Amino acid sequence: MIRYVAIALMWFIFNQDCFAQSKTLQFRSTDAALQTAFERAKEMALSYRGKSGDLVGEWYEAALPERSAFCMRDVSHQSMAAEMIGLGKANKNMFLQFAGNISDSRDWCSYWEINKEGKPAPADYRSDEEFWYNLNANFDILNSAWKLYLWTGDRSYVNGPKLANFHKKSVNDYIRRWVLQPDSLLSRPLHPNAGASYDDEDSFQRCRGLASYSEGVHDLKMGVDLIASLCRGMKTYADMLRLNGLAAEAKLYDAKAEQYRQHIEKQWWSEKNGKYFTYYSSAGSFGHTEGETFLLWFDVLNDSTRTRKVIDEILSREWNIENESYFPYLLGQYGYTRQVRDYILHLTDLKTKRREYPEVSYGVIQGIVQGVMGIDADARVNRITTLFNGRADDTHTLENLPVLQRKISVTESRSKTSFQNTGSSAVQWRAMFTGKHPFITVDGVKRKAAQMTVKGARMVSYLDVNVAASRQVTARVD
Known part of the structure; x- marks a missing residue:
């Protein structure tokens, strides 16, 4: 009996550790x-x-x-x-x-x-x-x-x-x-x-x-x-x-x-x-x-x-x-x-x-x-920004990133980004892509993009998207 209790306790501790780990920041690539x-x-x-x-x-x-x-x-x-x-x-x-x-x-x-x-x-x-x-x-x-x-x-x-x-x-x-x-x-x-007795x-x-x-x-x-x-x-x-x-x-x-x-x-x-x-x-x-x-x-x-x-x-x-x-x-x-x-x-x-x-x-x-992954935040306007800075053929995913009193998940590649808001309120997402792109497609709908210059004199195209609570949105460029 004691043996089975010990095994059950070990199983509980292991799964508690796994559960806690799954709720912290994760990165896959x-x-x-x-x-x-x-x-x-x-x-x-x-x-x-x-x-x-x-x-x-x-x-x-x-x-x-x-x-x-x-x-x-x-x-x-x-x-x-x-x-x-x-x-x-x-x-x-x-x-x-x-x-x-x-x-x-x-x-x-x-x-x-x-x-x-x-x-x-x-x-x-x-x-x-x-x-x-x-x-x-x-x-x-x-x-x-x-x-x-x-x-x-x-x-x-x-x-x-x-x-x-x-x-x-x-x-x-x-x-x-x-x-x-x-x-x-x-x-x-x-x-x-310096004091009077400075040495x-x-x-x-x-x-x-x-x-x-x-x-x-x-x-x-x-x-x-x-x-x-x-x-x-x-x-x-x-x-x-x-x-x-x-x-x-x-x-x-x-x-x-x-x-x-x-x-x-x-x-x-x-x-x-x-x-x-x-x-x-x-x-x-x-x-x-x-x-x-x-x-x-x-x-x-x-x-x-x-x-x-x-x-x-x-x-x-x-x-x-x-x-x-x-x-x-x-x-x-x-x-x-x-x-x-x-x-x-x-x-x-x-x-x-x-x-x-x-x-x-x-x-x-x-x-x-x-x-x-170029993720940043600005609490003044309730906005989170993403800008992929990885290699051309790579795809990266971050999960359980705490930001602006919520957690988000982001999957990025050179031409496509998915943003998941797991919080209980909406957040503004500024989806950025390197280069000059006239349009950014959001969940299948093509929308006119704006352009700006960021550090390093890089031209980026961007679009602000309101992401509701518990929603995932995908943006891409051609």
Whole structure:
């Protein structure tokens, strides 16, 4: 009898696991290698979930794995994929942890890295006067909170008390305290908030307010990536103000964003080298190290020729695993189909060094959903967009993708996309196809298509379709 009970219990547990698995994000493809890459990435990403008894609450690892912690940069870059694989509650908790710890005593910084006990990670924090902090972080969190709102429709990422305070302090007090105004970027002190007992040999003091994510230049005064984050931070905050009906105030922040963008174009572009400088030293000279990636990450480039040269530079050299983890998503936005696939396969190759770094698996998931399949959302207009960025002969399917408080399934190929809305209310679907097509056929009915240019100067044709609850719609081009 005991034997049969044990077998029944094992059967129940197995089927419960299968049922739970079937309700999470699934990816199928005619490209077997890409499907394997997704499965590896999803398994690894979910393995980084925190335990239910951890004092910090729900979380996932977003730092060096042995630290049992999450840092502001990595969370900003992992949060979209985390949402896609069902870790939305962890996202909310982690963003609130960062927002709730912004402090005047830390010059409006938060804790760069928080561990599973809900405390600042000792590897990066000694006291409010001595801690590691990259100044891009506040604007990365601000912008990622906005992206999560657009994807989920959860306005608390914009207007929740802790996050609203974080956003406002970051675009005002934080900038003043760290001397980050557009006209001060090259003349600011190297260490604006250094104490009287400042010790340049102590990394907890020297790195309290690094002006870049690039940490290899000892006397770096300003990084182009920080200016890009400032530009995007101002633009995103303007969008937040518009969402709240404050159009006049939003224009002020639009103007600030443009000042930062113009500074990048006028001061940081090297005509001689055909690329952007990435840092400015305390000796008063420009130089090149990491940084180009964030011109794309923060989406601050308007000149398509210069943008192409940035991408050419990225593709011409080797990068650390952190930068590589962003490429499937970023390059997909610009239509680099082959390179996106190559990076995804590289990042999930069992021989790739440091593939266990958490940003990698999350970057692959985002790269497949948004890079390869071109899925995006805009809660302001209740719209989901699809744009196939795969190889010509491939067909890809995503199931159980959580977006705009519902789950959707999408099957895409170069000329045909099916969109299933499994939610309880209608959603606007913008079906996009690369190229100029006069018509898009929707469920057998030919309709006139509109055209627009997207990133990478690509011409796309599109049609907006209202998809009712529990309905599936198919669009195709000839």
